[in-house]
Amino acid sequence: MKELTKQQTKVLACVEVYLNQTGFPPTRAEICKELGFKSPNAAEMHLRALEKKGYINIKSGSSRGISIIKSQQEYEQSGLQIPVIGLVAAGSPTLAEENIEKRIPCDPEMFADQFDYFLKVKGLSMIDAGIHEDDLVAIKKTTDVKNGDLVVVRLENEVTLKYFKKKDHLLELIPANKDFSTIEIDLREQEAFVEGKSVGLIRTH
Amino acid sequence: MKELTKQQTKVLACVEVYLNQTGFPPTRAEICKELGFKSPNAAEMHLRALEKKGYINIKSGSSRGISIIKSQQEYEQSGLQIPVIGLVAAGSPTLAEENIEKRIPCDPEMFADQFDYFLKVKGLSMIDAGIHEDDLVAIKKTTDVKNGDLVVVRLENEVTLKYFKKKDHLLELIPANKDFSTIEIDLREQEAFVEGKSVGLIRTH
DNA sequence: TCATATACTGTAAAAATATACAGTATAAAT
DNA sequence: ATTTATACTGTATATTTTTACAGTATATGA
Numbered sequence: 001m002k003e004l005t006k007q008q009t010k011v012l013a014c015v016e017v018y019l020n021q022t023g024f025p026p027t028r029a030e031i032c033k034e035l036g037f038k039s040p041n042a043a044e045m046h047l048r049a050l051e052k053k054g055y056i057n058i059k060s061g062s063s064r065g066i067s068i069i070k071s072q073q074e075y076e077q078s079g080l081q082i083p084v085i086g087l088v089a090a091g092s093p094t095l096a097e098e099n100i101e102k103r104i105p106c107d108p109e110m111f112a113d114q115f116d117y118f119l120k121v122k123g124l125s126m127i128d129a130g131i132h133e134d135d136l137v138a139i140k141k142t143t144d145v146k147n148g149d150l151v152v153v154r155l156e157n158e159v160t161l162k163y164f165k166k167k168d169h170l171l172e173l174i175p176a177n178k179d180f181s182t183i184e185i186d187l188r189e190q191e192a193f194v195e196g197k198s199v200g201l202i203r204t205h
Numbered sequence: 206m207k208e209l210t211k212q213q214t215k216v217l218a219c220v221e222v223y224l225n226q227t228g229f230p231p232t233r234a235e236i237c238k239e240l241g242f243k244s245p246n247a248a249e250m251h252l253r254a255l256e257k258k259g260y261i262n263i264k265s266g267s268s269r270g271i272s273i274i275k276s277q278q279e280y281e282q283s284g285l286q287i288p289v290i291g292l293v294a295a296g297s298p299t300l301a302e303e304n305i306e307k308r309i310p311c312d313p314e315m316f317a318d319q320f321d322y323f324l325k326v327k328g329l330s331m332i333d334a335g336i337h338e339d340d341l342v343a344i345k346k347t348t349d350v351k352n353g354d355l356v357v358v359r360l361e362n363e364v365t366l367k368y369f370k371k372k373d374h375l376l377e378l379i380p381a382n383k384d385f386s387t388i389e390i391d392l393r394e395q396e397a398f399v400e401g402k403s404v405g406l407i408r409t410h
Numbered sequence: 411t412c413a414t415a416t417a418c419t420g421t422a423a424a425a426a427t428a429t430a431c432a433g434t435a436t437a438a439a440t
Numbered sequence: 441a442t443t444t445a446t447a448c449t450g451t452a453t454a455t456t457t458t459t460a461c462a463g464t465a466t467a468t469g470a
Binding site for chain 2: 135
């Protein structure tokens with residue numbers, strides 16, 4: 001899709017807002033009033049450009065004959081966008097803006113359990129569980145995990161996605177790949193923070 | 206809500222259909238054309254009645270200034286719910302109500318490509334591609350598939366999810382599990398219908 | 411039988427609207 | 441230095457559209 005100029009973006013947004021508020025598209029004059037133009041031709045020209053670039057359709061001869069093909073704000077408005085966070089070597093997989101690779105429009109209730117973000121899988125340690133590199137694992141932020149859950153754990157200088165098993169002071173983080181070995185942690189010696197657990201997975205083919 | 210007369214119901218439906226098809230409301234004349242009236246006043250009167258009864262709002266002096274307050278159809282647009290269809294042994298994985306196991310709230314644009322439904326995977330034939338039993342594969346209805354795509358194909362008495370490979374008259378449907386064998390079809394002898402292709406996958410943990 | 415509501419036709423005019431044409435100004439690209 | 445793209449103003453006009461007014465016809469209830 002072609003890029004829009006600053007003013008074209010404004011006009012497109014104006015049309016969308018008007019449409020949302022009134023239920024029908026604005027006239028040239030109304031766009032002018034909204035954006036401070038003094039000539040209906042200003043709006044006309046921007047609309048023509050938007051049509052040429054494929055964002056809207058204009059029915060010639062019809063009043064308010066504007067229909068939106070590709071919305072700019074579509075994503076921001078169409079409900080929730082779940083952030084995707086890369087599994088970085090160290091540090092919490094926080095929701096800070098700098099860690100968010102992108103956002104995906106979807107419903108946080110699409111799985112049985114609600115979730116907060118997607119974690120992008122790196123490496124092959126869970127391949128035998130059918131979790132591939134670059135799969136997105138839906139993570140629910142919680143510390144309430146049981147043995148056997150697939151959890152995100154932050155160690156001293158590492159964040160990892162593994163199966164959880166805890167007995168007394170021994171925490172085991174078990175991979176699903178025979179080429180990788182279980183991480184064993186004595187909780188009296190080393191800290192381990194459970195960041196959350198997986199409630200689902202999505203993959204883009 | 207007040208009852209509508211037969212003609213008022215027609216006019217309201219006409220406005221809704223026009224709005225869905227074009228993105229903006231119809232003029233009086235367009236309603237007349239659609240419903241066979243010969244005077245714009247016929248439409249006008251019905252619109253006034255609809256406004257009085259609280260079904261629509263008319264912005265006086267504005268062309269196409271009709272907005273719908275209360276739809277008759279009560280479209281079930283409570284956020285999009287994507288249907289989940291079981292991979293049944295025979296017959297098309299149609300969207301007929303009886304085939305829908307459940308619906309999942311999510312955005313059909315969450316993957317790179319739009320999709321139409323989820324197919325619930327049965328069996329282990331794609332396990333080496335990390336596609337497990339009961340995974341939900343997002344299917345886009347299309348016949349435009351390329352070699353290597355993961356496709357839903359309907360054969361004579363079977364619907365299957367496999368990798369697609371076609372050369373001349375030979376269609377190969379390739380599993381991702383060494384314990385399963387490739388289905389080979391001579392298209393001159395047997396029909397095969399491509400129902401769609403996978404654009405993503407989700408799994409509930 | 412008479413009023414009332416529904417359901418229109420037909421016409422016309424005022425107002426809203428799209429849209430063409432002729433310009434101006436500015437910044438970036440060639 | 442000149443072209444090109446963006447971004448407008450200002451005016452004018454043909455067309456679209458709303459909307460009022462004057463009728464006709466039919467069924468229903470009082």
